[in-house]
Amino acid sequence: MAEAALALESCTKRFRRDGAPVHALDQVSATVRAGRITGLLGPDGAGKTTLMRLAGALLLPDSGRVTVLGLDTRSEGMAIQERIGYMPQRFGLYEELTVQENLDLYAALQGLSPAEKKTRQQELLALTALGPFGNRRAGQLSGGMKQKLGLACALLRSPSLLLLDEPTVGVDPISRRELWHIIQSRRNAGVSVLISTAYLDEAERCEDILLLHEGRLLVQDTQASLQSTLSGRCYRVRREGTPRRRLRTELAARNGVLDATIQADGVRVLSDGGAPPALPAEQWDAVPPRFEDAFVNLLHGRAASLQRPEPPPPPRHDLTPAQDDLPVIEVRDLWRRFGSFEAVKGISFQVRAGQVFGLLGANGAGKTTTFNMLCGLLSPSAGTLRVAGQNLGHAAAAARARIGYVSQKFALYGNLSVLQNLDFFASVYGLGRQERARRRDWALAHFSLAPYARVNGQDLPLGFKQRLALACALLHQPLILFLDEPTSGVDPLARREFWSQINGLAESGVTILVTTHFMEEAEYCDELVLMSQGEILAQGSPQAIRSQAATRDLPNPTMEDAFITLVQAHEAGLRRAS
Amino acid sequence: MKHRRLRALIRKEFLQILRDPSAIAIAFVMPAFLLFLFGYGVSLDARHVPVAVVVEQPDRDTEAFAAGLAQSPYFEPQRFTDMTAASAALQQRQVEGILWLRQDFSRHLLRGETAPFSIIVNGVDANSARLLEGYLQGVWQNWLQQRARSSGVPFVVPAVSTERIWFNPALRSRNYLVPGLIAVIMTLIGALLTAMVVAREWERGTMEALMATPVTLTEILLGKLLPYFLMGMGGMALTVALALTLFAVPLVGSLWTLSLSSALFLLVALGMGLLISTLARNQFVAGQLAVIVTFLPAFMLSGFIFDIGSMPAPVQLVTHVVAARYFVSILQTVFLAGDLWPVLLVNSAALAFMATIFLGLTWRLSRKRLD
Numbered sequence: 001m002a003e004a005a006l007a008l009e010s011c012t013k014r015f016r017r018d019g020a021p022v023h024a025l026d027q028v029s030a031t032v033r034a035g036r037i038t039g040l041l042g043p044d045g046a047g048k049t050t051l052m053r054l055a056g057a058l059l060l061p062d063s064g065r066v067t068v069l070g071l072d073t074r075s076e077g078m079a080i081q082e083r084i085g086y087m088p089q090r091f092g093l094y095e096e097l098t099v100q101e102n103l104d105l106y107a108a109l110q111g112l113s114p115a116e117k118k119t120r121q122q123e124l125l126a127l128t129a130l131g132p133f134g135n136r137r138a139g140q141l142s143g144g145m146k147q148k149l150g151l152a153c154a155l156l157r158s159p160s161l162l163l164l165d166e167p168t169v170g171v172d173p174i175s176r177r178e179l180w181h182i183i184q185s186r187r188n189a190g191v192s193v194l195i196s197t198a199y200l201d202e203a204e205r206c207e208d209i210l211l212l213h214e215g216r217l218l219v220q221d222t223q224a225s226l227q228s229t230l231s232g233r234c235y236r237v238r239r240e241g242t243p244r245r246r247l248r249t250e251l252a253a254r255n256g257v258l259d260a261t262i263q264a265d266g267v268r269v270l271s272d273g274g275a276p277p278a279l280p281a282e283q284w285d286a287v288p289p290r291f292e293d294a295f296v297n298l299l300h301g302r303a304a305s306l307q308r309p310e311p312p313p314p315p316r317h318d319l320t321p322a323q324d325d326l327p328v329i330e331v332r333d334l335w336r337r338f339g340s341f342e343a344v345k346g347i348s349f350q351v352r353a354g355q356v357f358g359l360l361g362a363n364g365a366g367k368t369t370t371f372n373m374l375c376g377l378l379s380p381s382a383g384t385l386r387v388a389g390q391n392l393g394h395a396a397a398a399a400r401a402r403i404g405y406v407s408q409k410f411a412l413y414g415n416l417s418v419l420q421n422l423d424f425f426a427s428v429y430g431l432g433r434q435e436r437a438r439r440r441d442w443a444l445a446h447f448s449l450a451p452y453a454r455v456n457g458q459d460l461p462l463g464f465k466q467r468l469a470l471a472c473a474l475l476h477q478p479l480i481l482f483l484d485e486p487t488s489g490v491d492p493l494a495r496r497e498f499w500s501q502i503n504g505l506a507e508s509g510v511t512i513l514v515t516t517h518f519m520e521e522a523e524y525c526d527e528l529v530l531m532s533q534g535e536i537l538a539q540g541s542p543q544a545i546r547s548q549a550a551t552r553d554l555p556n557p558t559m560e561d562a563f564i565t566l567v568q569a570h571e572a573g574l575r576r577a578s
Numbered sequence: 579m580k581h582r583r584l585r586a587l588i589r590k591e592f593l594q595i596l597r598d599p600s601a602i603a604i605a606f607v608m609p610a611f612l613l614f615l616f617g618y619g620v621s622l623d624a625r626h627v628p629v630a631v632v633v634e635q636p637d638r639d640t641e642a643f644a645a646g647l648a649q650s651p652y653f654e655p656q657r658f659t660d661m662t663a664a665s666a667a668l669q670q671r672q673v674e675g676i677l678w679l680r681q682d683f684s685r686h687l688l689r690g691e692t693a694p695f696s697i698i699v700n701g702v703d704a705n706s707a708r709l710l711e712g713y714l715q716g717v718w719q720n721w722l723q724q725r726a727r728s729s730g731v732p733f734v735v736p737a738v739s740t741e742r743i744w745f746n747p748a749l750r751s752r753n754y755l756v757p758g759l760i761a762v763i764m765t766l767i768g769a770l771l772t773a774m775v776v777a778r779e780w781e782r783g784t785m786e787a788l789m790a791t792p793v794t795l796t797e798i799l800l801g802k803l804l805p806y807f808l809m810g811m812g813g814m815a816l817t818v819a820l821a822l823t824l825f826a827v828p829l830v831g832s833l834w835t836l837s838l839s840s841a842l843f844l845l846v847a848l849g850m851g852l853l854i855s856t857l858a859r860n861q862f863v864a865g866q867l868a869v870i871v872t873f874l875p876a877f878m879l880s881g882f883i884f885d886i887g888s889m890p891a892p893v894q895l896v897t898h899v900v901a902a903r904y905f906v907s908i909l910q911t912v913f914l915a916g917d918l919w920p921v922l923l924v925n926s927a928a929l930a931f932m933a934t935i936f937l938g939l940t941w942r943l944s945r946k947r948l949d
Contacts, residue, residue, distance in 0.1 A: 015949070053786075053948055056790045057790075058786065058789055058790060058946075058947060058948045059947060059948055059949055060947065077946065078792055078794070081790055081791060081792045082792040084790070086786075086787065086790035086791075087787070088783045088786040088787050088790070089783060090782060090783035091783070091787075092783050092784050092786060092787020092788070092790075093784070093787075094590060094594065094784055095782070096593060096594045096597040096598050097590065097593055097594070097597075101590070101593060104586065105586050105587075105589075105590050106787075106791065108582050108583055108585070108586030109583055109586060109587075109788070109791040109792070109793050110791055110792065111580065111582070111583070111792060137597075150787075153787070163790075
């Protein structure tokens, strides 16, 4: 084994938050091997960024030692910084400066001579395909282009170790693929890479894995050995005549099953290693393991187990729309402009009662704008919107009484306790005293929030914040539930719990509209629209959308493959038209 | 320290200033606004004050008096024939004061007795009321003297004071307000703008990227100090030019004492701005802190508008830690009195001391670390 590019020896780092010390990292020992790509994984708040900053000599450990390329960060920070490339979470670009000016600045800061600078910049502009945009200001680049420019700035002086802190958050799948292509090419040129990510599917592109959870290192292993422990334990299960969602609920409760998720046209199952607990009518096909399986396998039993959700009470009948044949949400030729910018360009779709309907797309695709118009928070520039049979233009308040809304950042009051939050939202929705008490008890029991009843919102773990936000949105038993990026930053186990709650709600007849940029979450939807730059590229069930992208070379494309194929086809069509 | 790196940082800073509307607003629009406000809008002088003149029985003497009043640049007299209408006008603030010449005004006057003459002023604004009262008394005395001289009757005044006003003979408040503004403008650029642009680098994550490069702390600090030093001196030059040309403020002292002392004060302001930015890493907090601990004191406690000598003793004590106080004193001296070294040296020493403290603290507290 080659020398370690980065070594942490029992490092602890604490921060103070509201006067109380928080362990960002707790006795972490880890190594990053030279010349390989190492993935640093974990949910939000696991300590990934702290580890990155320790490696960049931007923070010093409270105890323990960090060695980068054989140099101690305590005494040789400057020498380390001459040999690493570091890209922080928000890319570290000066938005008022152009692409070229940003590159010039970082070239000077990294001490490149004018001759070196010229050749390196040319190489990197070619590699990132940013050449034509040299005079554009960084603030006006798309997320994907900013990310590539940030990477180019970190690569200017051919670093020995490249540190990338969550470079792919919220970036569209195409840019993500391009970024990985660049990272691969640097690795092949001999650069050691440490990349942190909350996307578990990206772990599959890494050779070594470090898994952090709540400040502790759970796993340090190679990709290959992680996968081998799972071989023969992953299946895709199908049963004629049973909807995927019901089958999933059934399988998840079965002994011997660690995990069940909806995938493609069946249910993906991770068994506990014994014989597959298959029933006669079911078809169990072995599938290759994914990193997410490894994660669930490792964390299974560690996370506080949620009691099996009982189905929530059905929606109130007095709110059911009179005309049952009408779609619950109907959008026709919807436009929204902000000045000269067209955020949503004439989209139309319909959602039927009891469906889980997804809006899928990268940041900036127009999802949140569409969503805000559906909730009545933003008025459309043109087009019609009917929610629960009400025209939002005329009866926004009446329509709003029938919807529940969970926003991206969980709009909770951080300094109110769980009980106070529930009481507040119940009174906002106009529930009477008795009804309020009844619904509050339901929420505490149903979401297992009782042990946290007196804890303030801001002190809850992320997963419980999410449950509380969902509980608050369901207090008035809405017909329609709107969820805006509900699972970003939440760890995979909490995400599974969340989706099982959503499944239960959908089965009881609540219509659910959800936005997400996690392509694999699209599989949980009955129907979805795929958005890009304000337009709908495809619409239909997940299977139907995936099959649109199937080719001879790729007969079973993933949702991400489908997204990339459809966006590229759409852009090619635009170019032909112009 | 490498010159190439420092040059790149300075170049970056200037490009950012030029392209960022909020920096331009703080560095150029705010100072221009203040300059015009204090140059044209705010005046602490009493000029063209509307006053009511109540003449109950007009004759030659009262007419002569009223005519004298009308010629004065300080008053805008309005004639009334009875007190009721005049006091109504005072209540509605149509006039700021009343001169009441009673029925028997001329008769008493002819007899050489004290004439029945009353002055009533609106005391809501105590400062203006006192000014107005004094001016009206002055007009009355003047008129009496003139009348005595023209009628050949010796007018006996027990003692005569000769008035000489030094340094600002025209008593124009603009002459000391506009120079004082230089202190306020430099505080804006040196402390507020600097604190905010450093906080912005933290907020946007560019500071993190900067610190991960082999740039030194000295280069980062100098990369902020030098551009905003130049900006501040530019702001000073612009204000001085406008003061001298547009507002016709005299500059008695020399330009180089003005420039040197301004440079000294700017170092204090930059020191405060950078110190704030080591404590506050978001623009909102940095902006609030800078306004409260630098801008407002420069405005209220520096002697720029409100005289320090007439403040309560505890507040006077507080003004000693306000850097702008020393600079305002220098500015008013250089502009209106000249290079008076005893005054300039004491105040400059105070500024030099404060600059050393603030910049020294900044250097000590800054580390090339994120925590």
